[in-house]
Amino acid sequence: MTGLEAHLRARRDEGRKLLVPYVTGGLTNWKEGIRAAVAAGADAVEVGIPFSDPVMDGPVIQDASQRALEAGATPPGILAEIPTIDVQVPIVVMLYYNTVFRTGHERFASLCSNNGVSGAIVPDLPLEESGHWCEVADAAGIETVMLAAPTAPDERLPRIAARARGFVYAVGLLGITGERDALANTATAIAGRVKAVTDKPVLVGVGVSNAAQAREACRVADGVIQGASVVRRLMESGPDAVGDYIAEVRAAIDEK
Amino acid sequence: MSIMVEPDGSGRFGQFGGRFVPETLVPACQELEAGFREAWADPAFRAELDHLLRTYAGRPSILTECNNLGRQLGIRLLLKREDLNHTGSHKINNVLGQALLAKRMGKKRIVAETGAGQHGVASATAAALLGLECKVYMGAVDMERQALNVFRMRLLGAQVEPAMSGSRTLKDAVNEAMRDWVATVESTHYCLGSVMGPHPYPWMVRQFHRVIGDEAREQCREATGDDPDVVVACVGGGSNAIGIFSGFIDTKARLVGVEPAGGAAVGRGVPGVVHGMKSYLMQDEHGQVQEAHSISAGLDYPGVGPEHSYLAELGRAEYPAVTDDEVIAGFSLLAKTEGIIPALECAHALAWIAREAPNMAGQTVLMNLSGRGDKDVAQMMDILK
Numbered sequence: 001m002t003g004l005e006a007h008l009r010a011r012r013d014e015g016r017k018l019l020v021p022y023v024t025g026g027l028t029n030w031k032e033g034i035r036a037a038v039a040a041g042a043d044a045v046e047v048g049i050p051f052s053d054p055v056m057d058g059p060v061i062q063d064a065s066q067r068a069l070e071a072g073a074t075p076p077g078i079l080a081e082i083p084t085i086d087v088q089v090p091i092v093v094m095l096y097y098n099t100v101f102r103t104g105h106e107r108f109a110s111l112c113s114n115n116g117v118s119g120a121i122v123p124d125l126p127l128e129e130s131g132h133w134c135e136v137a138d139a140a141g142i143e144t145v146m147l148a149a150p151t152a153p154d155e156r157l158p159r160i161a162a163r164a165r166g167f168v169y170a171v172g173l174l175g176i177t178g179e180r181d182a183l184a185n186t187a188t189a190i191a192g193r194v195k196a197v198t199d200k201p202v203l204v205g206v207g208v209s210n211a212a213q214a215r216e217a218c219r220v221a222d223g224v225i226q227g228a229s230v231v232r233r234l235m236e237s238g239p240d241a242v243g244d245y246i247a248e249v250r251a252a253i254d255e256k
Numbered sequence: 257m258s259i260m261v262e263p264d265g266s267g268r269f270g271q272f273g274g275r276f277v278p279e280t281l282v283p284a285c286q287e288l289e290a291g292f293r294e295a296w297a298d299p300a301f302r303a304e305l306d307h308l309l310r311t312y313a314g315r316p317s318i319l320t321e322c323n324n325l326g327r328q329l330g331i332r333l334l335l336k337r338e339d340l341n342h343t344g345s346h347k348i349n350n351v352l353g354q355a356l357l358a359k360r361m362g363k364k365r366i367v368a369e370t371g372a373g374q375h376g377v378a379s380a381t382a383a384a385l386l387g388l389e390c391k392v393y394m395g396a397v398d399m400e401r402q403a404l405n406v407f408r409m410r411l412l413g414a415q416v417e418p419a420m421s422g423s424r425t426l427k428d429a430v431n432e433a434m435r436d437w438v439a440t441v442e443s444t445h446y447c448l449g450s451v452m453g454p455h456p457y458p459w460m461v462r463q464f465h466r467v468i469g470d471e472a473r474e475q476c477r478e479a480t481g482d483d484p485d486v487v488v489a490c491v492g493g494g495s496n497a498i499g500i501f502s503g504f505i506d507t508k509a510r511l512v513g514v515e516p517a518g519g520a521a522v523g524r525g526v527p528g529v530v531h532g533m534k535s536y537l538m539q540d541e542h543g544q545v546q547e548a549h550s551i552s553a554g555l556d557y558p559g560v561g562p563e564h565s566y567l568a569e570l571g572r573a574e575y576p577a578v579t580d581d582e583v584i585a586g587f588s589l590l591a592k593t594e595g596i597i598p599a600l601e602c603a604h605a606l607a608w609i610a611r612e613a614p615n616m617a618g619q620t621v622l623m624n625l626s627g628r629g630d631k632d633v634a635q636m637m638d639i640l641k
């Protein structure tokens with residue numbers, strides 16, 4: 001498979017908006033949820049590796065993480081299952097830094113590449129702390145996505161974009177993951193600020209909560225990440241509901 | 257050269273510390289670092305803080321020699337009486353500093369986490385005094401065992417919000433406070449209650465608590481003509497310990513930080529990263545943070561401040577653990593022999609002293625009595641009946 005960035009760029013450059021759902025690994029039917037999402041038009045998938053103390057996550061993903069951990073999910077266990085998902089889009093893992101640190105940078109990077117993972121998102125590893133992991137990940141062919149937050153001053157954004165591989169994750173609001181009634185103004189603002197300094201794909205995540213909001217974010221961004229809205233449907237209704245939802249978002253962002 | 261200096265540019269004490277926070281919080285941590293550095297170097301800020309410490313918190317806190325218990329244990333035992341500060345613990349030193357700094361930086365609101373409730377009460381107190389809005393996150397389990405402090409915080413005008421996730425104790429209260437801060441960072445200062453978290457907190461909070469050690473060193477010389485042989489404090493995140501250690505780091509004194517057996521980050525942990533810092537952490541083989549279990553809500557924490565991890569690694573300080581049963585005995589011991597009811601947290605330090613006294617015969621032992629036990633009386637009534 002081509003790399004994450006190459007894959008996303010190629011699709012973007014064809015005029016397609018990018019849709020990346022997030023699913024907590026180890027949750028009941030998580031792999032079925034991913035397959036349904038890809039069949040419905042996801043361009044890549046984020047697999048969340050559950051952590052005991054997810055400080056960037058709101059109630060839905062906290063609950064999902066807790067359930068997955070109680071069901072016995074472990075990082076190596078989830079990684080080992082990734083090749084069995086068998087989808088034709090890149091898979092990115094999203095996880096907190098202690099999982100990487102405890103496993104060891106080299107060992108974690110090779111666990112990822114041996115299991116067909118294309119990229120990694122580590123939300124509590126900001127630019128200044130990311131140097132060594134990024135080098136190790138680069139060497140192993142794991143593309144480390146960097147986050148750009150609304151609070152970042154202008155001078156910081158080019159440095160974040162330069163270090164980012166795969167895509168740049170524009171954080172849509174000040175706050176944690178979870179569904180909101182409206183798209184925050186910060187979502188398109190940060191996407192625009194990041195796009196002004198990089199040609200890499202720029203996706204907005206955190207607080208993009210439904211098809212209409214995804215469409216609104218995509219006026220500026222190259223695509224969106226759908227986290228809590230997907231995980232909630234998987235927990236409440238199962239994989240088919242995830243497929244239906246992703247199809248709905250797909251249609252909304254494809255509409256000219 | 258002293259080993260207790262400013263951390264390096266990345267906030268490291270040796271390999272420990274750092275700033276492992278979401279991108280959203282990086283600028284706020286950088287501003288706080290610059291704001292603290294500037295304020296700490298400003299004589300006007302220092303004078304204002306000093307004035308509050310003297311005229312509001314009641315500093316300097318006294319040094320009490322425990323003749324009865326000392327005789328019984330065969331040592332010379334001195335207590336640094338942080339329990340006599342306003343609000344009943346050492347926590348007020350840090351909180352007054354941070355609340356003044358928050359105001360100076362134009363923040364209107366503070367959030368805080370609390371375990372035993374002492375940091376929450378101190379935060380609510382400073383907020384009331386300085387006209388700040390205050391929200392305190394507290395584990396639901398701790399709200400039950402420290403109900404008196406919940407009432408005190410509310411009386412002082414603070415909002416107390418239960419942390420319902422995980423073990424529902426201090427670790428989870430920190431998670432909730434950080435989640436609040438991520439959403440409110442533009443108007444809000446996170447008033448962290450110990451020498452933990454992302455840079456600059458471990459350094460800044462230590463500087464605000466140095467006053468304990470600086471005073472104690474003078475007082476000790478006055479009382480005994482010399483530095484103590486042993487300096488002992490309990491360790492949750494480690495703020496009262498680092499405060500008293502900082503006065504004696506350059507002396508020959510043995511430095512002892514006492515952890516609960518069920519929350520022994522240094523004793524049972526391995527390096528990990530949570531709550532913004534790299535430090536010793538109780539965790540499983542995959543890096544999932546383990547729940548601590550301690551009779552004392554203030555020490556019920558699976559991590560420890562990074563500078564303690566550094567001092568442990570250097571061998572400059574040692575971090576033994578005591579059991580809940582030893583703590584209960586230590587609590588009663590001080591009450592019966594000296595007429596002082598200690599907080600359950602500092603009863604850990606007493607428990608270690610009682611256990612180790614035979615190996616310290618004739619030595620001068622200085623203990624930080626970090627708080628008073630009033631908040632624990634209801635819990636102890638159940639345990640001791």
Ligand SMILES: Cc1ncc(COP(=O)(O)O)c(C=O)c1O
Nearest residue numbers: 374450492493494495496554627
């Ligand atoms: C009296 C007292 N001592 C100690 C602690 C533990 O904190 P630290 O280790 O930061 O001193 C607490 C925390 O609640 C406390 O109330």
